[in-house]
Amino acid sequence: MTAIEGPDPVLVVGGGFSGLMAATQLLRVLPPECSVLLYERAHPPGLGLAYGTPNPDHLLNLRAAQMSADPERPQDFADWLARTVFDAAERAGIRITPAGTFAARGLYGRYLSEHIARLEARAGARLRVVRETLCDLELRAGGLVAHAADGTRRAVSAAILAMGNLPGPVAAQSRHQRDPWDAGALTDLDPASDVLIVGTGLTMMDAVATLRSQGFAGRIVAVSRRGLVPKPHAPVAAGPRPCFDAATRASVRKLLAWGRAEIAAAHQAGTDWRSVIDALRPITDELWTGLPRAEQARFLRHLRPYWDVHRHRTAPPAADTIAQEIARGTLVLRAGRICAVADDAVGAVVTVQPRGGGDTQVFPVQAILDATGFSRFAETQDTLVRNLLARGLARPGPFGLGLDATPEGRLRGTDAPLWAIGPLLRGILWECIAVPDIRDASVGLAAAIAGHLAPARQDRLKTVCHPDRSGSGAGHPSFKSGTGGGVSYRSG
Ligand SMILES: Cc1cc2nc3c(=O)[nH]c(=O)nc-3n(C[C@H](O)[C@H](O)[C@H](O)COP(=O)(O)OP(=O)(O)OC[C@H]3O[C@@H](n4cnc5c(N)ncnc54)[C@H](O)[C@@H]3O)c2cc1C
Incomplete structure (x- = not known):
């Protein structure tokens, strides 16, 4: 039997935490002949906007015990903190408090850098990191063509958008x-x-x-x-996971009334509101996706700022x-x-x-x-996003907060093999911006892409074993170096 030539790689756009998690899980579940191509334009891979800061006062806003990058080892980051030898300056970035241990974000960046170094060593040629801006994606039979800012074009079998929070409209109010x-x-x-x-x-x-x-x-x-x-966080444990009837699930007013009553009861019991907010944590996305659109809008109008300061502590x-x-x-x-x-x-x-x-x-x-945060999806000047919107490969999701996608991250309104992860899914999901959510979402995302690519692999296998079945002999246009169309592979 003829050896199977490797299929086009899966593209990951953005090398922050979301891109790193997506690449890690893809390499775990894709067959050995499949590779991953990761584009990152600005930051050392893995760090993104959040975890490159050298300031020891820029602390993680979650406890170390919640910040594992390994879905199968929830204590991985806490264990790493305990076993790593730090110099005095780094030790100043570890704050042990009654509410838990909080580390400097730069230390977390070091943890992620070690993660990606191990990943690269394990993956070898299966992972290629390219320091370049990805500026466009084009649909083609059986996949996509990725356009980079340096003019390179590459054929990819599927793509994951992991660009994080998008930059705003950049209309500065003041020259100061x-x-x-x-x-x-x-x-x-x-x-x-x-x-x-x-x-x-x-x-x-x-x-x-x-x-x-x-x-x-x-x-x-x-x-x-x-x-x-x-x-601030406090040493308060989450209350028991609540169970709501259908009428409560469909009404922000009823959910708020439940919250107020529970908080009053928590105070009576000698604990505080954090136990109530944290009890909602495992079902926040379920509640958000179950709310009618008008109720979601009501939440955004009236409750979001209060929710944010209590939930994102x-x-x-x-x-x-x-x-x-x-x-x-x-x-x-x-x-x-x-x-x-x-x-x-x-x-x-x-x-x-x-x-x-x-x-x-x-x-x-x-x-x-x-320091107002980041722009709505439709307002952004980001070139890749504007190109995807113009091509109809992406469209704004609910309230323009992110992309329109399934809760698993597959983009809606297009047949393109395109997925998203992290803050780009805001609006479809509610809890998709923090490390635990992104880490856990990457597992399902990678499985979905592996499932999507499996039939194509079977077809290629049949074609290689029985070349006469392929008709023209080309399942899709060749994008290998030196072929027509000006599209070429280039090593990262
Ligand atoms: C300051 C800050 C602090 C935070 N602290 C915490 C915390 O303590 N705990 C927690 O759980 N969460 C925290 N978060 C939430 C954070 O959103 C997630 O933890 C996670 O870092 C998001 O990662 P990301 O990869 O989706 O986005 P980002 O970190 O923004 O990474 C996206 C990457 O994509 C690259 N990129 C974008 N467009 C392109 C393109 N066209 N081509 C190539 N590359 C591109 C960017 O250069 C960037 O590196 C924090 C967020 C911020 C901003």
Whole structure:
């Protein structure tokens, strides 16, 4: 029998945590002749936006015990922390608190780097990491053609979009706006003049830590619609998983009433609201997908900010730092809407309409940091996403928060072999942005892709064994080096 030539690789776009998990699970379940091609444009593979920071005050917002990258070994990260030898600077990034151990995100990045090094060593030629931007995908018989920014085109059998949170529309409100993720852009600030952070969530907390580590000793003003800050974790265990009747499942108002009653009961029993919120954790996606669309919209309008600060909690040391800043008056939180930003030579004058009415507040700042999070899918200027939308290979999902896809991640509205994982599924799922969710989702995703590719492999096997059955002798156009169409393989 003739040896089977390897099929086109499976493409993973994005080498953050989602891309790393997708590649890991694909290599586990795909047959040995199948390979994985991973494109990452900016960060060391595995780290993405979140886990490359060297700042020891940028802490993980989940306990070490929840941050394993191995679905079969839930304590993998906690064990790694316990057995690894760290220098003094690294040890400063491990905070042991009554609520659990919280590590610096940079340490988690080191853990993921070791994971990918092992993966690459094991996979050999089956995994190719390419440091380049993937900017387009085109449908072709039996798969896709991937277009990279350097002009390379490659045939792939299927693709997983793992680009994380998409960049926003980039229309800076002010020429004094600076990037909160770019520590180097925050070194020259005047301590006598305020800095404005737009947003009061986890990104704001990071930005305050970055400003202080860069030596800024002046006042920081943070503004958001409600002025809510993430709550800290505490040593509270999750309550029992609740069971809802159909009427409660279909109504945000009824779910809220249940939550209020349970929280009151928790207080009576000497515990707190965290036990109630965490009891919902295993069924949050089930509840979200079961809500009628109008009820989902109601949740987004009225409850989301409250849910976010209670559900997406922060490490206690990070919360303490923010509380101390507020007590000292070096961080001022304002609840309201920014209605105007007027630039002048040295900064900007900001006008805020306070929440609940009252006189507008007008104040000068020297710099503005946008910590509002990330853009809606349809607003993004991301080239790959815009091309996929234009080609009809992708479409915005519910509320424009992410892509339209099945809960398992297969893109809807197209026959293309395209899947997504992680924050791109926001809206279809609710809990898809944190490590435990992405890690667990990658297992089902890889199995689905393996299932999709299996019949094609069987066809190829028959074709190789019985070349006369293939008709023209070419199941799909050849994309090997030097063939027509200008499409070539190139080693990463
Ligand atoms: C600051 C921050 C802190 C967080 N902390 C935690 C935490 O403590 N615990 C937790 O569970 N979750 C945390 N999260 C949530 C986080 O979303 C997930 O943990 C996870 O990191 C998401 O990974 P991702 O790969 O989907 O996205 P990203 O990390 O954003 O990675 C996407 C990658 O895709 C690349 N890319 C994008 N487009 C292209 C393209 N066209 N071509 C090639 N490459 C491309 C980008 O360069 C990037 O590296 C945090 C998120 C942020 C932003």
